[in-house]
Amino acid sequence: MVGPGITRDRAMELLNMYLPQENLRRHCIASEAVMRRLANRMNADPDTWGLAGLLHDLDYNETKDDMARHGLITASILEEEGVSGEIIEAIKAHNSEYTGFLRRHPIDFALTAGETMTGLIVAVTLVYPDKKITSVRPRSIVKRIKEKGFARGVSREKILLCTKIGMEIDEFASLCLEAMTSVSSTLGLA
Known part of the structure; x- marks a missing residue:
């Protein structure tokens, strides 16, 4: 591995350039935090994994009406x-249902499961009455995964890809929650 090939500062410049909406940037920052935590758990490079999370939806504004191009732009x-290439492949694979790029490596499964879990955790x-992430418990997340009527747009199938990186859902929910709590102020959930 040669590292990410981009600095976080440059990645943030790109994020601000391509995603002016605060909610989309927050989703990417949450995904970065989750991916960094997952990288540490998997003994992988946190910068590479984190930047994959930060940049994965860079083209969303351009591709939201044409998901077959999402990730490719x-x-x-x-x-x-x-x-x-490791980051680029993971980004293409996070939307494999539309792009046809298969998930093959741990980073690919982690990005898909992790970025999807961020949406469920926000929901x-x-x-919660106080709308603070510190009020959320992992068991609440796991319970909501089982409720198909809750946050219908969040793919449970994608979240359960965490098993492809050797994590059961309880551990995965806890890790993702901890990661997002560490950036809760930036996410507007403090």
Whole structure:
């Protein structure tokens, strides 16, 4: 592994350039925090994994109405920036249902499961009266995963890809919650 091929500062510049909406940037920052924590758990490079999380939805505004291109436009942008192939492949694979790029490596499964879990955790947080992530417990997240009517847009199938990296759902929910709590002020959930 040669590292991410991009600094976090440059990644943030790109994020601000391509995703002016605060809610989308927050999702990417949450995904970065989760991916860094997962990298540590998997003995992988936290910078590479974290930057995959931070940059995974860079093209969302351009591709939201054409999901077959989601991740591919980001890949082109990042190739020009000299970003590592590991990050680019994970970003293409996080939308494999539309792009056809298969998930093959731990980072691919981690990104898909992790970025999806961030959406569920935000939804769980927002049903609490204080809307603070510190009020959420891992068991509440696991309970909500089983409720198909809750946060319908969040794919339980993608979250359960955590098993492909050797994590059961309880541990995965706890790790993701801890990661997001560490950036709760930035996420507006403090």
